[in-house]
Every structure is written in structure tokens, then in C-alpha cells.
Amino acid sequence: MSLVNFTNREITCKIVYYGPGRSGKTTNLQYVFGRVPESRRGRMVSLATHGDRTLFFDFLPIDLGSISGFTTKFQLYTVPGQSYYNATRKLVLQGADGVVFVADSQARRFDDNLESLQNLQENLLEQSVDIRELPVVFQYNKQDLPGDLVLSRDALDDALNFRSVQSFAADALHGSGVFETLKGISELVLRRLAAGAPA
Amino acid sequence: MTAELNPQLRFDGLVVGTANRLAVTAARAVAESPGAVYNPLFVYARPGLGKTHLLMAIGQAAREIDPRLAVEYLTLDEFVESFHAAIAAGQVDAYRRRFLDYGLLLLDDVQFLSQRREMQAELLRVVDAMQAVGRQIVLTSDRPPAEIEALDERLIRRFGGGLVIDVAAPDYETRVAILRRRAEARKAAFGPGVLEAVAELEIDNVRELLGALNKLVALQAVSDEPLTPGEARGTVAGTTRPRDSGRVAAAAPVPAPAESVIDEFADFLQEVSASVTQQVESWRSRVAEAVMRWSGEGFRTARIEALLEREASGDPDAALAAYEKDAERLRELQAEIETIAPDLAGSPALRDPGDLAAAEALLARAREGGAPPPGPSPHWLLEEFIESAGNRVVVRAVRTVAEDPGAKYNPLVITGASGNGKTHLLHGLGNALAARGLAVACLGGHEFVDELISAIDRDAVGLWRGRFRRIDVLLLDDVHLIAGKERTQDELFVLFNQLLEAGRQMAFTTSVPLAELKGVEARLLTRLEGGLVVDLPAPDRELRQRAIERQLSAKLEAVDPELATYVAGRPAVSMRAALGLVQRVLNAAEAKQVHPTAALAREVLEGSATRAPRRAAAARPSGVMAPSASGLRSREKMVWEWPDLPARIIEEWR
Numbered sequence: 001m002s003l004v005n006f007t008n009r010e011i012t013c014k015i016v017y018y019g020p021g022r023s024g025k026t027t028n029l030q031y032v033f034g035r036v037p038e039s040r041r042g043r044m045v046s047l048a049t050h051g052d053r054t055l056f057f058d059f060l061p062i063d064l065g066s067i068s069g070f071t072t073k074f075q076l077y078t079v080p081g082q083s084y085y086n087a088t089r090k091l092v093l094q095g096a097d098g099v100v101f102v103a104d105s106q107a108r109r110f111d112d113n114l115e116s117l118q119n120l121q122e123n124l125l126e127q128s129v130d131i132r133e134l135p136v137v138f139q140y141n142k143q144d145l146p147g148d149l150v151l152s153r154d155a156l157d158d159a160l161n162f163r164s165v166q167s168f169a170a171d172a173l174h175g176s177g178v179f180e181t182l183k184g185i186s187e188l189v190l191r192r193l194a195a196g197a198p199a
Numbered sequence: 200m201t202a203e204l205n206p207q208l209r210f211d212g213l214v215v216g217t218a219n220r221l222a223v224t225a226a227r228a229v230a231e232s233p234g235a236v237y238n239p240l241f242v243y244a245r246p247g248l249g250k251t252h253l254l255m256a257i258g259q260a261a262r263e264i265d266p267r268l269a270v271e272y273l274t275l276d277e278f279v280e281s282f283h284a285a286i287a288a289g290q291v292d293a294y295r296r297r298f299l300d301y302g303l304l305l306l307d308d309v310q311f312l313s314q315r316r317e318m319q320a321e322l323l324r325v326v327d328a329m330q331a332v333g334r335q336i337v338l339t340s341d342r343p344p345a346e347i348e349a350l351d352e353r354l355i356r357r358f359g360g361g362l363v364i365d366v367a368a369p370d371y372e373t374r375v376a377i378l379r380r381r382a383e384a385r386k387a388a389f390g391p392g393v394l395e396a397v398a399e400l401e402i403d404n405v406r407e408l409l410g411a412l413n414k415l416v417a418l419q420a421v422s423d424e425p426l427t428p429g430e431a432r433g434t435v436a437g438t439t440r441p442r443d444s445g446r447v448a449a450a451a452p453v454p455a456p457a458e459s460v461i462d463e464f465a466d467f468l469q470e471v472s473a474s475v476t477q478q479v480e481s482w483r484s485r486v487a488e489a490v491m492r493w494s495g496e497g498f499r500t501a502r503i504e505a506l507l508e509r510e511a512s513g514d515p516d517a518a519l520a521a522y523e524k525d526a527e528r529l530r531e532l533q534a535e536i537e538t539i540a541p542d543l544a545g546s547p548a549l550r551d552p553g554d555l556a557a558a559e560a561l562l563a564r565a566r567e568g569g570a571p572p573p574g575p576s577p578h579w580l581l582e583e584f585i586e587s588a589g590n591r592v593v594v595r596a597v598r599t600v601a602e603d604p605g606a607k608y609n610p611l612v613i614t615g616a617s618g619n620g621k622t623h624l625l626h627g628l629g630n631a632l633a634a635r636g637l638a639v640a641c642l643g644g645h646e647f648v649d650e651l652i653s654a655i656d657r658d659a660v661g662l663w664r665g666r667f668r669r670i671d672v673l674l675l676d677d678v679h680l681i682a683g684k685e686r687t688q689d690e691l692f693v694l695f696n697q698l699l700e701a702g703r704q705m706a707f708t709t710s711v712p713l714a715e716l717k718g719v720e721a722r723l724l725t726r727l728e729g730g731l732v733v734d735l736p737a738p739d740r741e742l743r744q745r746a747i748e749r750q751l752s753a754k755l756e757a758v759d760p761e762l763a764t765y766v767a768g769r770p771a772v773s774m775r776a777a778l779g780l781v782q783r784v785l786n787a788a789e790a791k792q793v794h795p796t797a798a799l800a801r802e803v804l805e806g807s808a809t810r811a812p813r814r815a816a817a818a819r820p821s822g823v824m825a826p827s828a829s830g831l832r833s834r835e836k837m838v839w840e841w842p843d844l845p846a847r848i849i850e851e852w853r
Contacts, residue, residue, distance in 0.1 A: 011475060035464045064468055067475040074471075179467050186467075190474040 011072045013189050014095055015182075018120050019102035020112035021081030024141040027172040028102060029060045029076050032182060035175070036062055057092045074186070081116065090123050098135035098189040100181055102172075103160060105140045105150040110159065117160055135188035137166045139181045144171035204262070204272055208255035214380055216373030219249065219366045226253050226337075230260035233268065233303045233335035237362035239326060243340045244366035247406035250339040253366070254305045257337055261303050268302040275311045276491065279318050283495020298325045303335045310340040313348035326357050336361075368403035377405060378412055387416045389426060396428035397435050411435040482515055489519050493552075498526050502553035525552035532558045540565040540665030565662060572640035572650070572666050575629025575674065584620060584627055585749070587742040593733040597624050597706075601631035604672060604704035608731035610695075611706040612678075614713065615735035618775030621708035622676050624735070628706055629674045637671035644680030648687045655686075667694050671703050678707040678727070682718030692723050705730075743767040743777045750781050751795075761797035769804055780804060 017025040033044045042061035057077055064072040077096075079089040093099075101120065103113040121131050140156045151159070153169045161167050166184045170177025210230075215223050222244075228236050244250050258270045273281075285294035298304065304325070312319050329336055343365070344350060344358045369377060378394040397415065402408045418434055419426050426434075490500045503522050506515055529549055537544040543565050548557040581601060586594045593613055600611050611628075613621045629641035642650075654663035667673065673694070681687045698705055709716065713728055738746065744767035751758045766784065771777035780800075787803040788795035 037464065040464070064471055067472045070475060072471065072475055175463070179463050183467055183470050186471050187474050190471070 009070050011067070011070045011190075012075065013073070013097045013186065014075045014077065015098045015100060015185055015189065016093055016096040017076065017078040017100045017102050018089070018093070018116065019081060019141075020104060020109060020116040021083075023081060023102045023104040023109070023113075023116075024170075024172040025078035025081065025102045026058050027141075028100070028139070028170075028178050028181070029058050029078055031172055031175045031178045032062070032076065033060055035179070040064070057088060076182075083115070083119070086119065086123070089119070090126065093120075093123050094127060096134070097192075098137075098185045100137055100139055100185050101160070102139045102141050103156060105142045105156060105169075106145065107149065107151050110151065113156075113160060132163065135185060135192065136163075137168065137181060137184045137188065139168045139170045139172075139177065141170045141172050141177075143169040144174065144176070204258045204270065205255050206259065208252045209259050210256040213249065213252060213256060214369075214373055214377045216369050216376065217367075218369050218373060219253075222253060222364045222366045225362055225364055226257050227260065229335060229337060230257045231264060233261055233265075234333040238330060238333075239336040239338055239358060239361040241338045241340070241344060241358045241361060241363040242366060243343050243363070245368070245404070246341055247404035248366045248368060249405055250341075250366065251307055254307055254337060254339055258303065258305050261335075265302075269300055270303045270305065271298075271301040272305040272307070274307045275309050275318075278306060278322070279311075279315070280491055280495055282318065282321055283492065287495060287497035295324060295328065298329055299332060299334070301329070301334060303337070304329060306336065306338045308340065309338045310342055310347050312350060312354075316349075316351070319351040319354055323351060323354055323357065326354070330357075369405060369408075371398055371401075374398035374402070374408060377408060381409055381412055382416075385412075385416060387412075387419065389415065389419065389431070390428070392428040393426050393431045396432040400432065400436055402435075486515055486519065489522070493522070493526060496526075497550055498529070499547075499551040499553060501551075522552050525555050528552075528555060529558055532562045536562055536565045538669075540662045543661045543665070564659070565665070571638060572670060573642045573646065574633060574639050575626040575641035577630060579623045579626035579630065581624070581627030581631045584623055585742060585745050587739065587745070589736045589739045589742060590620075593624065593735045596731055596733050597628050600704060600706065601628055604632055604635075604637065605702040609699065609702075609704055610727060610730035611704075612713065612727050612730060612732040613706070613708045613735055614732060615708075615710065616737060616773055617710045618773030619735050619737055620774055621710070621735055625674050625676050625706060625708050629672065632672050632704065638669065639672040639674065640667060640670040641672075641674040642676065644675060644677040647675060647691070648681060648684050651687050651690055660690075664690070664694070668697060670698075673698055673703070673705045675705070675707045677709065679709040679711040679716055679719070682711075682716060685720075688720050688723055692720070692726070695723070695726055699726075737772065738774045738777065740767055743771065743774065746774060747777060747781050750778055754785060755795065757794075759794075759796045762795060762800055765797040765800050766804070 017028055019025055029044065033041060040063050042063070045059040057079055060076040062074040062076065064074060066072070077092050079085070079092045099120065101117060103109075103117075124131050124134065138156070138161050140151075140153050143150060143153070153167060157164075157167055166188070168177045168181045168184060170181060172178050210223070210227060213219070213223060222242050225237050225240055226242070229238075229240050242250055242253055254272065258272055261268055262270050282291075282294060285291050306322075309322075312322065326336055338358070340347060343363060344355045375395055375398040378398055382389060382394060393415065394412075397408075397411055400411075402411060414434060415426060415431055418430075486503060486506050489503055493503070494500045503519060506518055529552055533544055533549045536546075536549065539562075543561060546558075546561055548554065548561045551557070581597065584594060593615075596608055596611060597613075600608050613624060615621055626641055629639045633639045651660070651663060654660045675691075681691060695705065707727060712734075713724055713732060716724065744763055747766050748758065748763045751763055762784070766780050767777065769777070769780055771780060784795050784800045784803050788799055791799075793799060
């Protein structure tokens with residue numbers, strides 16, 4: 001996917017929410033969907049199982065209108081978190097301009113977070129993308145849960161955020177940190193425009 | 200080249216607080232005594248804190264104090280642009296001198312000097328030159344000199360030698376004062392505490408502060424009730440760009456209130472818009488910078504300007520790189536064309552990277568037309584020219600030139616009747632000089648004219664000139680043939696001057712004495728006469744005999760000594776005529792299959808034995824008639840000399 005299409009004067013950012021199953025990726029998108037004026041958003045496509053688990057992926061297009069003469073569109077995707085949906089994850093990951101890694105802050109999900117992060121790295125490598133060169137931010141979700149159940153942001157940073165990229169504490173269910181995360185990844189993605197990096 | 204001073208930006212419009220007090224004081228001192236204190240004055244501050252205002256205020260105040268003072272305000276971009284324009288126009292010296300006319304130079308935004316070594320060097324020159332004559336310089340930047348990336352150490356030292364001073368962000372009191380003053384200027388009245396509430400928001404950029412005031416003025420204009428401090432704060436805080444704070448702190452786990460639904464997205468949209476605008480504008484400025492740079496260097500920039508305008512602009516970096524590559528190629532082409540055909544080096548085709556094909560075609564054309572002019576004939580060698588008492592002067596002169604071209608006799612002009620060896624001498628000289636590795640052009644006057652006509656016909660006069668301007672030696676035979684050819688004379692005049700100025704040797708021959716040469720411009724004649732004019736006389740008997748002996752020796756194994764003596768004694772107007780007599784004798788001997796002797800020569804040349812009828816003579820394939828009282832004459836010439844029919848019939852009958 002082309003980040004900046006000068007021919008059509010269009011900026012299209014594909015942002016993928018990645019992370020272990022039930023970490024809150026779809027909840028992020030739902031919250032965003034609820035806050036975007038109707039005129040600005042497309043239909044949110046969500047294919048879920050009965051247990052509210054994402055089967056394929058969620059897709060939320062947002063039209064930000066014309067900015068500096070460029071029609072700017074954001075496309076938010078989530079991947080199915082469960083390990084057996086890796087093929088879908090690879091598919092969704094293709095052409096991503098940025099990745100939000102949604103980690104589950106609960107201590108008991110620590111290994112799932114690590115495993116998903118490794119999976120992200122592997123899938124990117126398969127597509128010849130070095131995770132170090134792709135805009136990535138971390139969101140530590142479910143920070144609203146009791147303190148004895150969740151790891152702190154610092155602890156999660158130490159465990160997952162090796163490259164010290166931006167990280168956000170969040171409670172996606174109630175919206176806290178959702179837009180901050182989206183702003184963070186958007187800024188990183190758009191900054192590549194000036195750097196002239198191929199999109 | 201320069202921006203006008205904005206009359207609104209004066210000292211009395213500045214709100215002086217603790218943050219800018221020192222800078223304003225220094226600025227006032229400079230305005231009152233330019234060149235006397237703090238020279239140069241370097242003011243730095245973050246954007247929006249009034250650097251340009253300060254600069255303009257200095258200019259206004261200085262001009263008010265001394266209306267004769269020449270004040271120049273330039274942004275760095277303008278400084279760069281005008282320098283490039285001066286380079287393109289070949290006016291760099293004039294550009295530099297101009298700065299000495301200014302009593303006060305105000306240079307804005309010098310942080311853009313980073314990584315521009317060439318412009319840094321230029322600014323260093325300007326600073327040094329202006330300081331040397333006591334002219335004031337004031338510069339502004341968004342950072343101190345030492346933090347301007349890759350700034351020349353010498354410039355840092357120069358700036359440090361004056362006064363480097365910063366303007367900090369305004370404190371609360373100053374912010375209130377600024378808001379009050381501006382509100383007053385706009386005749387806007389606010390309730391108590393409104394402006395103070397806005398000032399409390401710690402907007403540390405004056406420009407943004409004034410933007411906030413504009414917002415309040417607009418809001419109050421459409422409200423029935425006066426704004427309250429809370430409303431004012433809410434209005435301004437909701438639209439002011441949040442500060443960059445690195446990592447975002449943990450958000451409070453509080454559900455978004457209903458009224459903030461739109462705001463949260465609007466906030467996001469605003470931030471994304473700012474990012475996109477910043478990045479897109481950054482791209483635009485890169486393109487604009489490239490346009491300025493290349494247009495400053497004299498290249499057409501329509502191709503990259505189109506990136507800003509047209510819809511399908513592609514990847515700007517790739518397009519800029521491609522443009523730069525093509526511009527570099529044009530430079531290479533120009534360098535080559537300059538050596539081959541200097542006249543074509545100014546062609547517009549060499550300034551448009553958008554049409555590289557045209558430039559390549561121009562080079563191909565230059566190469567085609569770049570063949571050197573004709574050289575001397577290898578058959579005529581200087582050492583084979585027989586020197587005698589009669590021609591010694593001219594032969595010595597030619598030898599002197601051959602030994603030391605361009606030094607003594609330049610130009611050398613050999614006059615004399617046809618057939619006496621002028622062409623031999625000229626080509627001989629040419630061969631001698633060519634043997635020394637010089638590029639020798641040796642051609643006849645008619646060839647010179649024909650080549651020019653052909654060049655005019657092909658619209659390739661530039662190439663034609665280029666060929667001749669590259670030569671080391673010009674040898675023009677029968678220069679009298681350019682008489683009446685005005686354009687040829689113009690070209691020869693220019694070429695003559697160029698070659699003479701470059702110390703390159705020229706030699707000419709003419710069978711018409713210069714004094715009698717009609718139809719040649721005086722300016723050219725005087726130049727020909729300005730060198731050495733020597734006359735090659737008709738050969739005397741001794742010379743004729745030696746030449747005839749040499750010709751006979753070359754063709755016969757045994758030569759009758761009387762034959763040469765006899766033929767040399769026959770009347771001949773030129774060496775060519777004398778050698779023609781020998782040839783006739785040889786032809787007759789061959790026809791009769793006898794050895795050529797003096798007796799045969801007498802028979803052939805005097806015609807005493809077997810005088811052939813004239814009719815038979817007319818049938819000779821050579822077209823040469825038997826000698827008459829006036830010597831050799833061609834058939835055509837005789838016909839034209841007796842144009843009336845009865846006379847021609849009588850002649851034929853005889």
C-alpha cells in the first residue's frame with residue numbers, strides 16, 4: 001500500500017492493531033468508531049464468533065478530509081489474536097504503515113504478550129519488513145483492572161518495549177488512552193512522509 | 200531582491216519584559232549608532248518571539264534617525280537567491296560590492312545557513328567587508344550560532360565578536376501586557392480577568408498568543424454576553440496545540456463524557472492535520488528550495504515547479520534527484536560544447552533539464568561541426584622552396600615565422616603576382632608549423648567564403664566560428680578573394696582579432712597589392728598592413744633555371760644542360776609560366792618519342808620548324824593556346840575578350 005499517493009493527492013495510512021487474543025484490539029476500534037462522526041467513518045466490518053472473538057479481522061475506514069490538499073484516510077485493522085489464525089494475521093499485516101501492539105496488562109497474560117510480539121516480528125520478517133524500521137507503538141490495555149492483577153507500564157515496558165518506542169497505558173473499554181495511542185502511531189506514520197521513506 | 204521594512208513593526212509596538220529587555224536595549228543602541236556598538240548583533244529566539252519585529256524595528260528607527268542611511272532587510276533565502284542570481288548573471292563582484300553601499304544590513308533567519316558551506320563563505324566575506332568599513336550587521340536565528348549545524352567556525356567567532364543575545368519566552372506579566380496592548384489596538388474590550396485567564400495558559404509563543412486573542416475577539420463579536428474568564432480559557436485551551444511531551448502519561452480510566460465525543464475525534468483530527476501539514480509543507484519547501492537553487496543557477500525549473508502544481512507529481516525525492524542528475528548532465532554537455540563550439544554554450548537548450556534530448560542533440564551537432572578546418576597540402580614543403588636573391592626577404596620572413604609563430608611577424612602578408620610560389624610558401628609554412636604540433640588551418644579565400652556560406656545555409660555559423668577559434672595558426676591564401684564579401688569580412692575581422700589577441704600566427708597571400716585592393720573594409724586592410732607585408736617578386740632568370748633544372752631532373756634520367764638554360768631564358772611572367780614551358784617541351788618530346796633537347800624546345804616554343812595551324816592548337820585537351828605576344832591565354836578568355844560576332848568569325852577563319 002502506498003502511504004502517500006501524489007498522483008491522486010491522497011494519504012492513506014493502514015494501521016494494524018496487533019496483539020494476543022482478547023487483549024482489546026477490537027475494543028479499541030469500537031471505541032474509535034463510536035467517537036468518529038458518522039460522516040467521517042465508513043462501515044466497520046467486524047467478523048466475530050459467538051464468543052466475541054475476532055475470526056477474520058476488523059476494518060474501520062476513517063476519512064479525515066482534505067489536509068494540505070491531500071485527501072487523508074486512515075484504515076484501522078485488527079488481526080485475530082488466536083495463534084491458529086496466523087495466515088489471516090499475515091494477510092492483514094501486508095502493507096501496514098504502522099502497528100499498534102495491544103498488550104494485555106494482566107500478569108497472567110504476560111507470556112501471551114511475548115508470544116504475540118515474537119509472532120509479529122516473524123510475520124513482518126517474512127514480508128521482509130524489519131520491525132525496527134516500521135512505526136510501532138505499544139498500548140498496555142486493561143490498566144483499569146485492580147493493581148494486583150496487572151503489571152505496571154514500566155514493568156511492561158521493560159518486558160516488551162525493547163526499543164523504547166512510545167507506549168500508552170489504556171483502558172480501551174472506557175476509551176482512556178485509545179485516541180492517545182492512535183495519535184501516537186499516526187504521528188510516527190506521517191513523519192515518514194517527510195523522511196521520504198518508501199511506503 | 201529585498202523585502203520592504205514593515206512600517207507596523209517598530210520599537211513602540213514591542214512589549215518589553217524581562218525576556219526581551221536586553222535584546223531590545225541592544226537593538227535600540229544599534230539603531231541609534233549603526234556600526235559603532237555591537238557589530239554584528241546576533242539575536243536568537245524560538246519562532247514567534249519577535250525576532251523579525253526586532254529586526255524591522257531597528258531598521259525603522261535607524262532610518263528615522265538618519266534618513267540617508269541605506270538600510271537593507273533580507274531573509275537568508277533572499278540572500279541566497281540573489282547570490283545565485285548574481286552567479287548566473289556573472290555579476291558576483293557587483294553583488295559583493297553592493298553590500299558596501301548599505302549602512303545597515305538586517306539578515307533574518309540565518310539558521311538556514313546550516314550545511315550551506317558556499318553561502319557561509321559568502322556571508323563571511325560580506326561580514327568582513329562591511330565590518331572593515333564600519334557598516335552595521337544585525338542577524339537573527341532560531342538558535343545560537345554554535346548550534347547552527349555545520350556553521351563555519353570563523354562565522355561563529357565573528358558573531359561572537361559582536362553581541363549574541365537571546366529573546367526568551369514572555370512571562371505571565373508580559374503575556375498579559377501583550378494581550379492588553381493588542382486588544383486595545385483592535386479596540387476590543389474584555390471583561391475583567393479574561394485576558395489574564397488566557398495569559399495563565401502559558402502560551403509561550405507571542406504569535407500563538409495573538410492567535411488566541413483573535414479567537415476571543417471573534418467569539419465576543421458573535422456573543423450577546425461578555426466572555427467570562429472560564430469561557431475564554433476553555434475556548435483558547437481547546438484549540439491551542441498541545442505541547443509535545445514525549446511519552447504520554449497513563450490516562451485516567453474515566454469514561455469519556457458525552458459532550459467530549461466529538462472533541463476527542465476533533466482533537467485527533469487537529470493533531471493529524473498538523474502532522475500532515477507539517478510533513479506536506481516540508482515536502483513543498485524541499486521542492487521550493489530546489490526550484491530556488493536551480494533557478495538561481497540559471498536552469499529552467501518548470502519540471503520541478505510542476506511537482507507543486509500538477510496532480511501527477513510522483514515521488515518528489517525521486518523527481519528531485521532525477522532533475523539534479525539531468526542538471527549535472529547538462530553541465531557536462533555545456534563543458535564539452537564550450538570547448539567545441541563556444542557560441543553554442545549559451546544555448547537555452549543547455550539550461551533546461553526538462554529537455555535533455557535537445558541538449559544532447561546540440562552536442563551531437565557541435566561534434567559534427569567540430570571538425571578542424573582544412574590543413575596545408577603535404578605536397579608543398581618549405582624546404583623545397585628555392586631561395587634566391589630576389590625572394591630572399593620573403594623566404595627568410597616565412598622561415599622566421601615557422602621558427603617562432605605568433606611572435607614576430609603577425610600577420611605575415613605575402614603579395615605578388617600569381618604563379619610565383621605564394622601558395623607554396625604558405626602551405627610550406629603550414630606544414631612546418633603543423634610539424635610542431637600546432638593546429639593549422641590553411642585554405643584559400645574562396646574556400647573560406649564557401650564554408651561560411653554553407654554554415655549560414657545550415658544555420659551553423661556558431662560551429663563554423665568554433666572550428667576556427669580553436670586553431671593555432673590561420674593561413675589564408677588569396678585573401679583578395681574576400682573582396683566584396685561583407686559578411687565574410689566581418690567574420691574574418693572578428694576571427695583576426697581573437698587570434699591576434701591570443702598570440703596565434705596568421706599569414707595571408709594576395710595577388711593584389713593591399714594598396715590596390717578594392718572591396719575590402721579598411722579596418723581589415725589596416726590590420727593586414729599592421730604585420731609584415733612582403734612582396735614575392737617574379738622569378739629572375741637564375742631562379743627560373745634552378746627550378747627548371749629541378750623539374751627536369753625529377754622527370755628525366757639525363758638532362759640536356761642547354762635545355763634548362765634555353766627555357767630559363769625564354770620570357771615568362773611567372774614561375775608557373777616558366778615551368779609550363781618545360782612541360783610543353785616534355786609533352787612534345789613524349790609525343791615524338793624523342794629525348795627532350797634544347798633544339799626540340801626551340802622548335803616547340805618558337806614554332807620555327809613545324810608551326811601547327813591555330814585550329815589544331817585549339818583542339819588541345821589542356822585548353823592552353825599557343826603562345827602569343829601576350830603569353831598564355833585560355834580559350835574562354837579569348838572568346839570573352841572578343842565578344843562581337845564578326846571578330847570571332849575572323850579569328851576562327853585565321
